[in-house]
Amino acid sequence: MNNYLDGIVWDPRTPADYLEPQLDERSARLRYIDLLENVGASIKDGLDGGDLQSVRIAFWSCALALGLGCCRGINVTQLSAEHGVQTETILEAARTFAEANGLRPSSYLQSELNNGNGSTEPICISRNGASG
Numbered sequence: 001m002n003n004y005l006d007g008i009v010w011d012p013r014t015p016a017d018y019l020e021p022q023l024d025e026r027s028a029r030l031r032y033i034d035l036l037e038n039v040g041a042s043i044k045d046g047l048d049g050g051d052l053q054s055v056r057i058a059f060w061s062c063a064l065a066l067g068l069g070c071c072r073g074i075n076v077t078q079l080s081a082e083h084g085v086q087t088e089t090i091l092e093a094a095r096t097f098a099e100a101n102g103l104r105p106s107s108y109l110q111s112e113l114n115n116g117n118g119s120t121e122p123i124c125i126s127r128n129g130a131s132g
Contacts, residue, residue: 012107014067034101038062038101042062042097043062046059053083057085057090057093060074061094061097065098065103066103066106067108071108076091095109
């Protein structure tokens, strides 16, 4: 299922949409628990880093990779500026989390989309097609 946003094709499915059809119910449950464990481990690593910035980067990278609803309308460039890191830092952490967990990139994790005014800054697209 493809949707169009200003001529750009994007897929609104989340990584969960790709997991369930491939797994039986018990395996899917175990897979989701494994994902939750890995989110917890990422945030714990941020806590072990000793600063709030590490925790924030860990949270947002997991949220972006999983396509959580809290990412709706988030502009990754602004997010990175708010947390004092480069945009690529958050995007690379999100890509790494997704790859380490065997996930396809979520609809929120779009690293080079044209935002309609000629610039190419990373944005996160909400499930209903609005951009941030």
